[in-house]
Amino acid sequence: MTKPVPNSSRFVSLGLFTLLVSVPQTLLAQVAEGSAFRVDRINALVLVLVFSTAVLLYTKWAKAGKPLYLRKIPGLDAVEEAVGRATEMGRPVLFVPGIAELDEIETIAGISILGRVAKIVAQYDTPLTVPVRYPLVLAAGQEVVEQAYIEAGKRDSYDKDTVKYVAGEQFAFTANVNGYMMRERPATNIYMGAFFAESLLLAETGNAAGSIQIAGTARPEQLPFFIAACDYTLMGEELYAASAYLSHEPIMTGGLKGQDFVKVLIVLCIIIGAALVSFGYGEWFINLFEAV
Amino acid sequence: MRTTVPVAIAFLSGLLLVTAFFFRADTFVGGLSQELTVWLTIVGGFTLLLGVVSIVRVNWTAIQRRKEGWGYKILTILAVFAMAIPSVLSPDWSPLFGRAEGSVYDWLFQNLQMPMMATMFATLAFYIASAAYRAFRARSAEATILLITATLVMLWRVPMGEYILDQLPGDIPAFLNTYVMGGFNMAVQRGIIIGAALGAASMSLRIILGIERTYMGKG
Numbered sequence: 001m002t003k004p005v006p007n008s009s010r011f012v013s014l015g016l017f018t019l020l021v022s023v024p025q026t027l028l029a030q031v032a033e034g035s036a037f038r039v040d041r042i043n044a045l046v047l048v049l050v051f052s053t054a055v056l057l058y059t060k061w062a063k064a065g066k067p068l069y070l071r072k073i074p075g076l077d078a079v080e081e082a083v084g085r086a087t088e089m090g091r092p093v094l095f096v097p098g099i100a101e102l103d104e105i106e107t108i109a110g111i112s113i114l115g116r117v118a119k120i121v122a123q124y125d126t127p128l129t130v131p132v133r134y135p136l137v138l139a140a141g142q143e144v145v146e147q148a149y150i151e152a153g154k155r156d157s158y159d160k161d162t163v164k165y166v167a168g169e170q171f172a173f174t175a176n177v178n179g180y181m182m183r184e185r186p187a188t189n190i191y192m193g194a195f196f197a198e199s200l201l202l203a204e205t206g207n208a209a210g211s212i213q214i215a216g217t218a219r220p221e222q223l224p225f226f227i228a229a230c231d232y233t234l235m236g237e238e239l240y241a242a243s244a245y246l247s248h249e250p251i252m253t254g255g256l257k258g259q260d261f262v263k264v265l266i267v268l269c270i271i272i273g274a275a276l277v278s279f280g281y282g283e284w285f286i287n288l289f290e291a292v
Numbered sequence: 293m294r295t296t297v298p299v300a301i302a303f304l305s306g307l308l309l310v311t312a313f314f315f316r317a318d319t320f321v322g323g324l325s326q327e328l329t330v331w332l333t334i335v336g337g338f339t340l341l342l343g344v345v346s347i348v349r350v351n352w353t354a355i356q357r358r359k360e361g362w363g364y365k366i367l368t369i370l371a372v373f374a375m376a377i378p379s380v381l382s383p384d385w386s387p388l389f390g391r392a393e394g395s396v397y398d399w400l401f402q403n404l405q406m407p408m409m410a411t412m413f414a415t416l417a418f419y420i421a422s423a424a425y426r427a428f429r430a431r432s433a434e435a436t437i438l439l440i441t442a443t444l445v446m447l448w449r450v451p452m453g454e455y456i457l458d459q460l461p462g463d464i465p466a467f468l469n470t471y472v473m474g475g476f477n478m479a480v481q482r483g484i485i486i487g488a489a490l491g492a493a494s495m496s497l498r499i500i501l502g503i504e505r506t507y508m509g510k511g
Contacts, residue, residue: 166347171412197413255494
């Protein structure tokens with residue numbers, strides 16, 4: 001009997017097939033008649049292919065049962081403990097999925113983590129509040145939280161106003177969330193997503209309210225503020241790894257290992273490039289990486 | 293079905309946008325990707341109604357239950373409609389409608405919303421001071437290095453501080469510029485940016501291929 005092929009595998013095969021077939025054809029077309037393909041972006045295409053291959057290979061190995069080591073991320077290990085603290089104190093958990101729209105990958109990462117956190121919160125029967133700035137994020141957040149409550153077997157405990165739209169303006173949103181923190185004194189504040197000037201306003205207010213705080217953002221300019229005011233901070237790539245890390249699913253962790261592999265390649269390129277430039281032979285090597 | 297269709301849409305949209313990056317904007321693929329961006333704006337516009345429903349329901353429930361500060365909730369609901377209704381009415385009916393200068397919307401924006409936002413932003417200075425005090429307390433060797441470096445960089449960034457540094461022996465501004473900002477700081481920032489970019493690409497790939505479904509509440 002044939003084993004049914006999972007949907008993801010079909011998409012993987014289809015994606016690879018499309019890339020493998022379309023790329024050489026497009027290149028040929030460009031050479032032949034000066035087509036619309038951006039030959040000046042061929043370096044990016046090579047990187048995309050190498051990266052995709054690495055991620056898919058590691059995902060395949062992870063699915064096959066090969067053990068993959070993931071380093072500990074203390075901020076994520078602390079999530080369950082922080083929710084437990086809120087339960088013991090009888091106070092709510094506040095989750096802010098950033099202030100960017102849903103087309104930002106950081107917001108999607110935040111929403112993914114929200115799903116994991118909501119499941120833990122549902123299991124502990126702890127109140128959760130998720131203020132959002134955009135209606136699209138509201139819709140996605142409500143869907144994710146409802147599903148988490150259903151999976152935790154706590155459908156009846158789900159309140160549709162757990163995820164709520166509070167304001168469309170950056171500082172109106174901040175004022176609302178800060179007011180909530182000072183009034184309700186949530187035991188745990190989790191900030192995951194894209195943050196801008198309001199990052200410190202939120203984190204300092206949470207600190208003043210005595211909450212345990214876990215933050216994560218990929219914006220380097222906001223990281224110092226979170227580090228100064230929060231108990232745990234996920235930096236850059238850790239935000240994107242959080243969902244996979246919390247899932248403990250091999251198929252998800254495979255993507256992280258593929259990412260690490262490409263990082264090693266980039267470090268090697270930096271070392272080779274630095275050596276070549278130091279000896280005056282680096283011009284051609286720099287041109288390989290020129291962004292257009 | 294509830295999973296397959298969204299995953300298929302994510303796969304096709306993602307593949308299209310990635311492919312479009314390698315084609316010129318005036319081609320079919322390039323045009324289609326721009327079209328998708330317009331669709332996003334249109335869908336976002338429709339979802340505004342969801343936001344209004346949410347904000348009214350949450351605040352109305354608080355008013356009904358006479359929760360602490362329920363009076364402010366009435367103000368919030370009034371503010372939503374006071375800003376929204378005159379702005380969507382045609383300015384042909386009255387100069388108070390629409391969003392042009394002299395309209396109700398413009399008056400509320402200029403005289404209430406803008407000053408309130410500016411006030412919130414201005415409070416950031418006080419928050420920075422308290423956060424800096426906590427971060428720069430010299431409680432360990434690392435914190436002391438951070439304190440000294442941050443003090444020198446802050447001094448260097450203001451004219452009077454730069455003057456003071458110029459009076460000291462050695463070229464401290466050049467050291468700060470070359471080694472601290474252009475060396476350690478830039479190296480760390482780039483490391484974070486490269487890691488974040490790879491993380492974003494990896495997550496995008498997981499979403500496009502349907503491996504990551506947590507954003508839909510699955511998995």
